Amino acid sequence: MDTEGTQLEQINELLAAIEDVNKMSFVIHGHTCVLIYIESIINMQTLHQRIADVLIKEAAASESSEDNIVSMLNKGMLIPMPSTVAKSAEDAVDHLVRGEVLLYLSESDKIFMFNLVKYKKRAVSESKNELVVIGPQEAFIEDINSNLSLLRHKIKHPDLKTIRYEAGKYTKTVIYIVYIEGLCEPDIVRDLDQEMRNMDLDGVLGISYTSEQTKKGNQTPFPQFQYTERPDSVAASLLEGRVGIMQDGTPSALLVPVTLFSLMQSSEDYYQSFMSASWIRMVRLLFAVISMLLPSLYVAITTFQPEMIPTDLLLTFAAARENIPFSALTEALIMELTFEGLREAGTRIPKPVGQTISIIGAIVIGQAAVQAGIVSAPMVIVVSITGIASYIIPHYELGLALRLLRFPLLILGGTTGLIGVFIGTFVVFGHLVSLKSFGTPYMQPIAPLILKDWKDVFVRVPSPTMKSRSSAYTSRDPRRQNST
Amino acid sequence: MSTVRRLLLLLPFLLLTGCWSKVEIDEQIFVFAIYVDKGDKPGTVKLTISSPLPNRMMSGQQAGSGGSGGGKPYAIISKTGDTIPDAFMDLQKDLTRRLNFGHTREIIVGRDYAEEGIGDLLDWIRMEPAFHISSFLGTAPGKAREVADLIPLYEQMPAEVLRKMNLQHVMFSTTVRDCLIANSSKVGFVTNYMLVGTQPTPSENGKSEEWVGIRGAALYQHDKFKGTLEAEEARALAWATGRLDRLAYTVYWDKGDSRASVLFTDLKATKKVTLSDGTPRYTITLTGFGDLLYKKDSKQRDETELNSIITTQLNAKVKLDLERALHQTRQLGSDALGLGLLLEWKYPGLWERIREDWTDYYKDKVEIEVKTTMNVRYLTNKP
Numbered sequence: 001m002d003t004e005g006t007q008l009e010q011i012n013e014l015l016a017a018i019e020d021v022n023k024m025s026f027v028i029h030g031h032t033c034v035l036i037y038i039e040s041i042i043n044m045q046t047l048h049q050r051i052a053d054v055l056i057k058e059a060a061a062s063e064s065s066e067d068n069i070v071s072m073l074n075k076g077m078l079i080p081m082p083s084t085v086a087k088s089a090e091d092a093v094d095h096l097v098r099g100e101v102l103l104y105l106s107e108s109d110k111i112f113m114f115n116l117v118k119y120k121k122r123a124v125s126e127s128k129n130e131l132v133v134i135g136p137q138e139a140f141i142e143d144i145n146s147n148l149s150l151l152r153h154k155i156k157h158p159d160l161k162t163i164r165y166e167a168g169k170y171t172k173t174v175i176y177i178v179y180i181e182g183l184c185e186p187d188i189v190r191d192l193d194q195e196m197r198n199m200d201l202d203g204v205l206g207i208s209y210t211s212e213q214t215k216k217g218n219q220t221p222f223p224q225f226q227y228t229e230r231p232d233s234v235a236a237s238l239l240e241g242r243v244g245i246m247q248d249g250t251p252s253a254l255l256v257p258v259t260l261f262s263l264m265q266s267s268e269d270y271y272q273s274f275m276s277a278s279w280i281r282m283v284r285l286l287f288a289v290i291s292m293l294l295p296s297l298y299v300a301i302t303t304f305q306p307e308m309i310p311t312d313l314l315l316t317f318a319a320a321r322e323n324i325p326f327s328a329l330t331e332a333l334i335m336e337l338t339f340e341g342l343r344e345a346g347t348r349i350p351k352p353v354g355q356t357i358s359i360i361g362a363i364v365i366g367q368a369a370v371q372a373g374i375v376s377a378p379m380v381i382v383v384s385i386t387g388i389a390s391y392i393i394p395h396y397e398l399g400l401a402l403r404l405l406r407f408p409l410l411i412l413g414g415t416t417g418l419i420g421v422f423i424g425t426f427v428v429f430g431h432l433v434s435l436k437s438f439g440t441p442y443m444q445p446i447a448p449l450i451l452k453d454w455k456d457v458f459v460r461v462p463s464p465t466m467k468s469r470s471s472a473y474t475s476r477d478p479r480r481q482n483s484t
Numbered sequence: 485m486s487t488v489r490r491l492l493l494l495l496p497f498l499l500l501t502g503c504w505s506k507v508e509i510d511e512q513i514f515v516f517a518i519y520v521d522k523g524d525k526p527g528t529v530k531l532t533i534s535s536p537l538p539n540r541m542m543s544g545q546q547a548g549s550g551g552s553g554g555g556k557p558y559a560i561i562s563k564t565g566d567t568i569p570d571a572f573m574d575l576q577k578d579l580t581r582r583l584n585f586g587h588t589r590e591i592i593v594g595r596d597y598a599e600e601g602i603g604d605l606l607d608w609i610r611m612e613p614a615f616h617i618s619s620f621l622g623t624a625p626g627k628a629r630e631v632a633d634l635i636p637l638y639e640q641m642p643a644e645v646l647r648k649m650n651l652q653h654v655m656f657s658t659t660v661r662d663c664l665i666a667n668s669s670k671v672g673f674v675t676n677y678m679l680v681g682t683q684p685t686p687s688e689n690g691k692s693e694e695w696v697g698i699r700g701a702a703l704y705q706h707d708k709f710k711g712t713l714e715a716e717e718a719r720a721l722a723w724a725t726g727r728l729d730r731l732a733y734t735v736y737w738d739k740g741d742s743r744a745s746v747l748f749t750d751l752k753a754t755k756k757v758t759l760s761d762g763t764p765r766y767t768i769t770l771t772g773f774g775d776l777l778y779k780k781d782s783k784q785r786d787e788t789e790l791n792s793i794i795t796t797q798l799n800a801k802v803k804l805d806l807e808r809a810l811h812q813t814r815q816l817g818s819d820a821l822g823l824g825l826l827l828e829w830k831y832p833g834l835w836e837r838i839r840e841d842w843t844d845y846y847k848d849k850v851e852i853e854v855k856t857t858m859n860v861r862y863l864t865n866k867p
Contacts, residue, residue: 302509307586307614314514314587318538321510328508415503 007111008034008104010089021096024052026059031107041099043118051079051101051114079103079114086111098172119143124150127230130394135271139229144174144248147231151178151246154235159183165196168204174248175210178234183241188256188438192243207250221404223397224437226263227252233267257440260432261457264288266394269460278459284392285458291389292402292428295336296413296421298382299328304417320376329414331375335383336410338365340403343387510538512584516558517643519628520605521594523564529597529604531571532562532629533583534643558641560632568608586614590646591621591660592678594628598702598709606667606707609660617660620650622676623702623709630680635693637685645696650676653729655698655722663707666822670842672705672813674721674820677712701809703818705843711816717809723770724806724821726753732777735797741782744794746860748774757826759834760851764827768810769855770802776860791860798858806854819846 015021015036024035033055037047058078083103086092092102092111099117104110124146127139140147148162159182165175177192199213211225225245228234229252234244237255245254264284269277301308302317309317324331342361349357369375386406393399405428412420435442445453455461519532540557561579565571576583591609593602609615624631634642650657658675666673679699682692701718703710713721722728734745750773757766781790813820824842828835838845 303506306509306512306514306584311516311587311589314509315536315538318509318512318514318536321508322539324510327506329503415501417502420501 006106007086007089007092007109008106011036011092011102011104011111014089014093015096018097026055028055028059031105033106034102034104036096036102036104037116038096038099041119042101042116046116047101050081051103051116054079081114083112083114086113121146129396130228130230130233130267132266132268132271135267136230136232138231140231140246140251140253142249142251144176144246147246147251147253148176150231151234151244154231155180155238160238163189163193167196167199167201167210169200169202171203171205171249173204175204176246177243178238178246179243180238180241183239184243185241185439188243191438192245192256204247205249207245207247207252207254210245210247211254220431220435221401222260222432222435222442223263223395223401224256224258224435226255226258226395227397228255229253230267236267236270237262257438258442259437259440259444260398260442261445263395263398264393265456274460274462281460282458284394287389287392288398288402291386291393291399292406292409293421293425294386294389295332295382295406296409296424297418298378299332299410300413300416300418300421303328303414317376317378320378323373324376325374327414328379329410331379332383332410332414335365335375335379336386336407339383339387507582511581513579513581514584514587516587516641517590517592517632517646518588519592519594519624519632520568520597520602521628522597522600525564528564528566529568529571530562530564530629531568531575532560532632533575534558534560534632534641536641558643560642562629568604584614585612586616588615589619590643590650591619592624592628592631592646593621594624595626595702595709597628598623598704601707602663602704602709603667603707606660606664610664615660617664619660620647621658621660621663622646622650622678624678625680625699630694631678631696633694634680634696635685635688637687642696649698653727654731655718655728656701656725657727663704665825666704667707669822669825669828670706670839671822671824672703672710672818672820673822674701674703674713674725674818677702677718701820703813703816703820705816705818710818711812713809713812716805717812720770720802720805721809721813721820723751723772723802724753724755724768724809726751731772733774733798733801735794735801737793737797738782742780744779744781744790744797745777746774746794746798746858747777748772750774755821755823755826757823757830759831762834764831764834764850766823766826766850766852767855768806768821768852769857770806771857771859772798772802773859773861794860795858798860799856802856802858803854806856810852810854814847817843817847819843823850823852 018038020038020040022037022039026033026035035052035055086095086102089111092113095113096102099115099119100113101116103112103114105112121143122141124138124141126137130139138150140150152160157180159180161179161181163177165177167173167175175196177189177196179189195213199210201209201213204210207227211227226237228237234246234253234255238244242255242257245256247253265281266284269281272280302321306314321328326334342365345357346354346361366380370377370380390399390403393402409421409424409428412424416423433441433443433447441448444450445457455466513535515533515535517534519534521530521532522528523530536558537556561575563571563574563578565574572583591605593605609617609619622631631646632642634645636642636645639645639648656674656676658673663673663675676698677700679697681695681697683695684690685693685695699712700715701713701721703713719728719731723731728751731748731751732745733748734743736743752771754769754771755766756769757764759765776794779790779794785793819842824835824839824846828839
C-alpha cells in the first residue's frame with residue numbers, strides 16, 4: 001500500500017534528522033537484515049545477547065537450512081523474545097523512539113519490533129517530603145515499573161487491578177490506575193476511565209497535568225487529589241477503598257477520593273503509639289487553624305476590639321506599637337509578604353548560599369526591622385508562628401491553600417474587624433462543606449456527621465479498635481479485620 | 485450569575501467596612517480609673533482620669549531608645565465641667581488621643597460629691613457603651629483626687645492598686661452593677677471607705693509618701709451617701725454581703741488574759757425574711773469555717789474545752805458586730821444590704837405598698853435577727 005521504495009528507504013527518510021540512531025546490518029543467507037535502534041534508551045546487554053549475537057551466529061552459519069527467517073522469527077526459534085510486525089514505516093519509527101528495536105528483513109520487506117526499552121533512572125531513595133521517624137522510608141521514583149514493583153511488594157493479592165493508559169500526543173506517558181476490586185466504588189473507576197480516554201493533550205509531563213484535566217472544573221484552592229510519594233501510603237489508601245493513579249515520569253501517586261481529614265493525616269500517625277499519635281494529630285489541627293486565622297485575629301482584635309484583650313497584654317501591645325509608622329493592617333501585610341518572598345526564595349536557593357541567606361533573613365526581619373521601629377515585635381511573633389504553622393500540614397497543597405486564604409481573611413479582619421473574620425471563616429467553611437471529591441463530600445465525617453468514623457479523625461484509636469473501614473470512600477466490605 | 489455580576493453585588497460590602505474611621509491601639513488613651521469630685525463652683529463636677537503612658541513603659545525596657553526615663557509611667561489629668569459628659573469633652577479637647585473606657589475598672593467618688601448623689605454618674609456609666617458595669621466603686625473620705633496620688637508599690641499605677649485591692653475581697657467589692665440595681669430598686673448599697681494618709685516608705689528612700697487603705701464602709705441609700713461604719717462593724721457587714729474572702733478575728737476572755745486568733749477562710753451568709761403580723765422579720769445567718777492561728781491560754785485548758793470557749797466568744801463577737809452595724813444602717817437610713825429586694829422577692833404585694841416609704845420603714849419597722857455559726861478547725865498540729 002505504500003512504497004515509493006522499500007520500507008527501509010521510508011524509514012531512512014523519516015530518520016533523516018534523528019542522528020542518534022544506530023544501525024547494524026547483517027547478511028543472513030543472502031538476505032540483508034538491518035537492526036535499527038536508539039542506543040540510549042534500550043537495554044544494550046539484552047540486545048547483544050539475545051538479538052545481535054544470534055543474528056551474527058546465524059549469519060555466520062554456513063549451512064542454510066533454508067528456513068524462512070520470517071517463519072523462524074514467527075515461531076520464536078531465532079530470537080526468543082516477543083515481537084510484533086510494524087504496520088508501516090511511520091508505525092515503526094513511532095516504536096523506535098519508544099525504545100523498541102527494529103529488525104528489517106529485506107527478503108520480506110517486513111519490520112519486526114522487539115521491546116527492549118530501558119531508560120536511565122535513579123535508585124530508590126528515601127522519601128524527602130514525607131518524613132517519618134519510624135516506618136518505611138522508601139519513596140517512588142520516576143520509573144513506573146519500579147513504582148509498581150514497590151507497590152506490589154506491599155499488596156500481594158490478585159484483586160489488585162492495574163489498568164494501563166497512554167496519554168499525551170508527544171509524550172505518550174504511561175498512566176496506571178490501581179485499585180483493589182471489591183473494596184472500591186466501581187463508579188470512581190468508571191469516571192476515571194472516562195477522563196483518561198478524554199484526555200487530549202500534547203504532553204503530559206507531570207501528574208498535575210492529569211489531575212487538572214480531571215478536576216471537573218472545580219474552582220477551589222483546596223486540593224482535590226491527595227498525592228503521596230510513599231508506597232505505604234498508597235497501599236494503605238487502596239486498602240481503604242480508594243483509587244490510585246500512577247504516572248510514568250512522576251515520583252508521586254495520586255489518590256482519590258479525598259477528604260480534608262485524610263489530607264491532614266500523616267503515615268507516621270500509624271507507626272507510633274496511639275496516644276502520641278492522637279496528641280500530635282490534635283496539635284496539627286490546631287496549628288492548621290492558626291495558620292489561617294492568627295494574623296487576621298490579631299489585627300482585628302487590636303484594631304477594633306481592644307476591650308477584649310486582658311489589660312496587661314494590652315499594655316504590652318500598646319507599648320510595642322508606639323512610634324510604629326504603619327497601622328496594624330499595613331504592618332501585617334508587609335510582614336506576611338516579606339515572609340512569603342523569603343519562603344519562595346528559600347526553595348530556589350542553591351545550597352552553598354542557603355545558610356547565609358537564611359541568617360540574613362532572620363537578622364533582617366527579626367532583629368533589624370523591630371529595632372528600627374518599622375514593625376512591632378508582637379507582629380513578628382505572630383507572623384513567625386503562622387509561617388511555622390503552615391508547614392505542619394502534611395499535604396503541601398493544603399498548606400498552600402490555607403496560606404492563600406490567610407490574605408483575604410487578613411484584609412477582612414483589618415477592615416471590618418472581628419465580624420469580618422467570622423464572616424470570612426464562615427464562607428470558607430461553607431465552601432469546604434459543599435465540595436465533593438469524586439462523589440465523597442470533602443468534610444466527611446464532620447459533614448455529613450458519621451460518628452463512628454471519628455475514630456480516626458481527631459484522635460487515632462488503637463488498632464484493635466479500628467474494626468470497620470471508613471465509610472468515606474466506600475460502602476463495600478465495611479469490616480476491616482476479624483472478618484470471620 | 486456571571487462573575488462580573490457577583491463582583492458588582494459585593495461592591496456595597498465595601499461601604500460597610502468602616503476602615504476609614506478606625507482608631508489604632510496607639511491612638512487611644514485607655515483610662516484605667518476615674519475619680520469624681522464636686523467642682524469648686526457649685527453645680528459643677530470635677531473629673532480626674534488615670535491612664536498608663538505606653539511610651540514611658542516601653543523606654544523602661546529598651547535601653548537608650550529615647551524617652552525621658554525616670555518619669556512616672558502613668559498620667560493623671562483633671563477637668564471641671566457642668567456635667568460629667570461636659571467634663572469629658574473638655575478632657576478630650578486637650579488630649580491628643582481618643583479616650584477609651586473599655587478598660588476602666590475602678591471609680592472613686594469623693595465624699596462631698598457622694599453626699600449630693602451619684603445618680604448622674606451611674607446614669608452616664610450605664611449609657612456609655614464601652615464602660616464595663618463590672619467596674620468597682622469606692623468612696624474617698626475627702627476629695628477623690630487625693631486618692632489618685634497614692635504611691636503604687638507593687639503595681640505600675642495607682643489604678644491597678646485600687647483594682648487589686650477590690651479583687652482581694654477583704655472588705656467590699658461593690659460594682660457599678662450593684663449600685664445600679666440598688667438605685668433603681670430604691671434600696672441602698674455600701675462601698676469601701678478609703679483611708680488616705682502618709683507613711684514613710686522605705687522603698688522610696690524613706691520619704692513620706694501617700695498611702696491609701698480601706699478604713700471602713702460608706703453607706704448609701706438610693707444614690708446618696710449617708711454615713712460611714714468603722715472597721716469592725718464594716719467587716720461584719722461585709723460578711724453579711726456574702727462576698728468576703730477571708731477574715732481574721734481575735735477574741736479575749738478571762739478578762740483579757742487569754743486570747744485566740746482565728747482565720748476564717750470559708751465565709752457564708754444567708755438572708756431570709758418572714759412576715760409576722762404584717763411586719764417583715766429578717767434573719768441573717770453568718771457561717772464561718774476557720775483555722776486557729778494563735779492561742780494563749782492562761783489556764784491551760786484542754787482542747788475540747790478551749791474549742792468551745794473560742795467558738796462561744798466568736799459567736800458573741802460577730803453577732804454583736806453585725807447587730808451594731810445594722811443598727812447604724814437603720815439610724816442612717818441606709819438599707820445597705822439590699823434587704824428590700826428580699827422583701828420584693830418573697831412578698832411582692834407588701835413591697836408594692838411600702839416601697840415609696842421604704843427608707844422610713846427600714847428605719848423603724850422591720851426586725852432583724854442575727855444568727856451566727858462558727859466552726860474552728862485545725863486546732864493543733866499535735867496528733
